[in-house]
Amino acid sequence: MPPRASSTHSPTASSSPGGPCAESLTTLNADGDAQELLATAWKRESETTWRLTLREGVTFHDGTALSAENAAAALTFAATAAKPPRVLDGVKLTAKADGKDLLLTTAAPDPSCRSACPVPQLVILSPAAYPGSADGAIDPVGHGTGAFILKQANGSSGATLERNDKYWGTKATAPGIDVTYVPDGAARANAPAHRHR
Secondary structure, rough: OOOOOOOOOOOOOOOEEEEEEEEEEEEOOOOEEEEOOOOOEEEOOOOOEEEEEEEEEEEOOOOOOOOOOHHHHHHHHHHHOOEEEEEEOOOOEEEEEEEEEEEEEEEOOOOOOOOOOOOOOOOOOOOOHHHOOOOOOOOOOOOOOEEEEEEEEEEEOEEEEOOOOOOOOOOOOOOOEEOOOOOOOHHHOOOOOOEOO
């Protein structure tokens, strides 16, 4: 199923290093425990508050540097959106910058950081991706941090990705990927999901 234009959870989003286009604060290992991604460290400061250290040297595809301020703004947009991401159902999340660190607070205690570090469904995009109102559409094109740059999103038909040669981690080997969404289930089962260029 193709992603909605306003969704931050899509085939172009990722919870693993290397992409494809957008990344979350942390990823999960096989046991469901948080692992480093855009955040490199986190510690519990109280029953409801976690302090995260963000990875240095990360830039969004539009050249904006990742910072605690824009990560907090991205999470605040998600938490206050007219239709919040499903991962935030029942979670009252507050995000704010504290110097270079990101403070995440939940209304209820969160001993595992699973609510405070929502993964993999919630990615951090450049400030330019977010609309001025809570019911506006997010523009993911060219606004991620992953190993591939989303160059074009063709609604429900496909997407064009190009390798991010400035990626903070291991560079992708393919120069690009052309993604085609196939709405029919039977046809989708028999068709390749994407093509490397």
